[in-house]
Amino acid sequence: MTRLSEKDIIGIFSSALGIADLDDVAEIPLGKKALAFKCDMLVGMTDVPEQMSPRQAARKSVVACASDLAAKGAKPLAAMVSLGLPRSITRGYVEELARGFQIASQEFGVKIVGGDTNEASDLVIDCSMIGLADRIPPRSGAGPGDIVVMSGLFGYPASGLAILMGSARATGQFRKQAVDSVLEPRPRQDFAVLAPLFSSSIDSSDGLATSLYEIAAQSRVDIHVDYEKVKAAGVDEFAQANGLDLQKLVFYGGEEYEIVATIPKKSLPKARALAKKAGIVLHEVGAVKKGTGRVFAGKSLLENRGYQHLA
Amino acid sequence: MTRLSEKDIIGIFSSALGIADLDDVAEIPLGKKALAFKCDMLVGMTDVPEQMSPRQAARKSVVACASDLAAKGAKPLAAMVSLGLPRSITRGYVEELARGFQIASQEFGVKIVGGDTNEASDLVIDCSMIGLADRIPPRSGAGPGDIVVMSGLFGYPASGLAILMGSARATGQFRKQAVDSVLEPRPRQDFAVLAPLFSSSIDSSDGLATSLYEIAAQSRVDIHVDYEKVKAAGVDEFAQANGLDLQKLVFYGGEEYEIVATIPKKSLPKARALAKKAGIVLHEVGAVKKGTGRVFAGKSLLENRGYQHLA
Known part of the structure; x- marks a missing residue:
């Protein structure tokens, strides 16, 4: 069996x-x-x-x-x-x-x-x-033309875990940020102020790819994100120096506790203003298109997998 | 340590x-x-x-x-x-x-x-x-003169566990009821209809003595219950046949999932009427008296202990 x-x-x-x-x-x-x-x-x-x-x-x-x-x-x-x-x-x-x-x-x-x-x-x-x-944004509400936004960037927790497990090395600020993201993760409560504008939302703790696939599948759309815009600073160099797969660190790590959401284009100015007022960074990283539940990073179709227990 | x-x-x-x-x-x-x-x-x-x-x-x-x-x-x-x-x-x-x-x-x-x-x-x-x-009855609301009521009687789960663990024997209906109370416990949802009348209430799953002590201590009263009125049918004979301590089975077993509550005397007629209408048995088993947080069964002061994990 x-x-x-x-x-x-x-x-x-x-x-x-x-x-x-x-x-x-x-x-x-x-x-x-x-x-x-x-x-x-x-x-x-x-x-x-x-x-x-x-x-x-x-x-x-x-x-x-x-x-x-x-x-x-x-x-x-x-x-x-x-x-x-x-x-x-x-x-x-x-x-x-x-x-x-x-x-x-x-x-x-x-x-x-x-x-x-x-x-x-x-x-x-x-x-x-x-x-x-007042209202809870579903996973199924993303529509073609919506913008994909995020509360932060991806790759630190998987990098930090590799460092803590002894399978990778890093120094200085990158090491500290990566390790801290594992030991002292910071969920994005400030970002909740934007939730009334979300057509769909999810917390990314099961991994970025899985989270995007959840929205894409339940909303019956395709999602396109810009690889360069979602990866956290230094992850590229860390991956290279340690012979690790960058895509794995960024899309399949998990436990980022970032918010991934979609916002209708017409609400974007309001979202930017709210974010500015709240002192948070609104990462605009991609677009929702007509589709069948697929997720692309640049031109590559991503695999739909994330961290799973008992896998 | x-x-x-x-x-x-x-x-x-x-x-x-x-x-x-x-x-x-x-x-x-x-x-x-x-x-x-x-x-x-x-x-x-x-x-x-x-x-x-x-x-x-x-x-x-x-x-x-x-x-x-x-x-x-x-x-x-x-x-x-x-x-x-x-x-x-x-x-x-x-x-x-x-x-x-x-x-x-x-x-x-x-x-x-x-x-x-x-x-x-x-x-x-x-x-x-x-x-x-509408209102959640506290543990601290029992007053002198209140009546102690229960949704059911005590002793089956501890007896059932002794049977399942092989340290005691029983047959027939008693065996079935005792074992069922462990494997298929029945919480008393019907009894919730009386909750608006409770001056205090608790679920008895940590043991009858502990539950009564909780109400007595938090309400700063003494509680007197009638031993004969709280023990479940057959527990006496079961204890005797197996050389077990009856008081332990009745007061210190736990996992009974019965409701133990107090009702002001003036609300008792209404409680009886409500119970009759709902087809549930209102066990009137004792009285609340002025005191200092003690619990008596008949004339004996009970020990304040129940089942504890890690004990």
């Missing part, structure tokens, strides 16, 4: 539960508002490199939720944290985890209102978060 | 996060309504006896949330499920888990709107659930 991939598993659950429109963030209508609901599990053995402190792990477990809510323009209301902890856990370790949650709570403006504590063989942190929005 | 207990860990987190009033269900004010938010993690090695099927484990992971929301009179809005699955997982196992979530979704009237899939060394299921209520 072939091993099941994360995609297979999601497929089995989606079909059993009748969830047709799979989104990282579920939308629950609530009067005139929409409630955004999201959960994300961090597991020691797969999500916590040995250089990551318990404080950083706890903080990171909240990042994915904060990032997803930001991509949907939802203001965090509250979070809950379920913990699985090994029996051998020390007081110092628990205090550091608690400190990480405290930091995340302040940083992301979300009160952690409760949780659950359990014994487990490995560290497991599951964060669930709810937030409120 | 002494090992940390679940209580120690909760203490560290509560103090770091400034959660003064720890409740299993967090209340988030939302206009004129209150949103109830709850999460519960099930871990294979501690929460899944080998006789429990993956279908039952998935269903059980939703039970704790449904029970807690019912104790607070909150109608489920939506649930999310984060999964940790071993790499060796089979399609059949995943399909059975999915079937369990499907059953729970229908049974508890809650749509499972999304989730997260991860690789882990052991089965981990974290369910988070939100629900809406």
Whole structure:
């Protein structure tokens, strides 16, 4: 029997539960508002490199939720944290985890209102978060002529992981930025101010290619992005110096926690003005075209794959 | 260094996060309504006896949330499920888990709107659930003169676990009820109809003694319950036949998923009428008295302890 991939598993659950429109963030209508609901599990053995402190792990477990809510323009209301902890856990370790949650709570403006504590063989942190929005942009709303925008550039986390794992070397500012992007990821909450203008949006934590494919497939359009405009500074040189595949670092890394969205052309001046006022950089990196759910970087058709658990 | 207990860990987190009033269900004010938010993690090695099927484990992971929301009179809005699955997982196992979530979704009237899939060394299921209520009864509202009520009687899950673990024997109807209470627990959603009358309430899943102590301590009262009125039928004989401690089975077992609440005396006729109309049994088992946070069964002061992970 072939091993099941994360995609297979999601497929089995989606079909059993009748969830047709799979989104990282579920939308629950609530009067005139929409409630955004999201959960994300961090597991020691797969999500916590040995250089990551318990404080950083706890903080990171909240990042994915904060990032997803930001991509949907939802203001965090509250979070809950379920913990699985090994029996051998020390007081110092628990205090550091608690400190990480405290930091995340302040940083992301979300009160952690409760949780659950359990014994487990490995560290497991599951964060669930709810937030409120006037409207939650879908993945399916991108139309031909829309502009593809991003909250930041791509390639640091995959580079940082390669450095931390010892399979690549880097120095100076690039090393610091790459490693920090793994240990202290920064979700783009400021960018949520643009969400009312998004025709579609997604948080890029499963990888840029996958994220673009999600929008392209669900919106039944093609997406074209400019390779030069999406890659982060220094990734090119880092890839070359270490004999790594640049495309892999930029499009298939994941855990960037950037917001990827589309904006109708007519809303672009407003988006630029809002971004300027908020002091954020609006990266305009491509265009939506009539199509069949494909994604191109320059002239190359990208492969539709990203990071998958159990793959 | 002494090992940390679940209580120690909760203490560290509560103090770091400034959660003064720890409740299993967090209340988030939302206009004129209150949103109830709850999460519960099930871990294979501690929460899944080998006789429990993956279908039952998935269903059980939703039970704790449904029970807690019912104790607070909150109608489920939506649930999310984060999964940790071993790499060796089979399609059949995943399909059975999915079937369990499907059953729970229908049974508890809650749509499972999304989730997260991860690789882990052991089965981990974290369910988070939100629900809406007009008002969420606190743990701190019991006043002298109130009546202590329960949705059901106590002792089956601890008996069932002793049977499943092979440390006790039983036959016939008792065996079936005790074992079913472990493998297919039934949270008391029907009882939520009485929640508007509760001065305080709690779900009893951490054990009856602990649950009563929570209300007594937070309400600064003493609670007196009638031992004969709280023990489930047959537990007495089962304890005697197997040389087990009856008090332990009834007061310190846990996972009963019964609702324990207090009702002001003047609301009792209304509660009885509502219960009759809803076809549920209102167990009136004791009284709230002036006091200092103690719990008595008959004339004996109970010990304040329940099931704790990592203990």
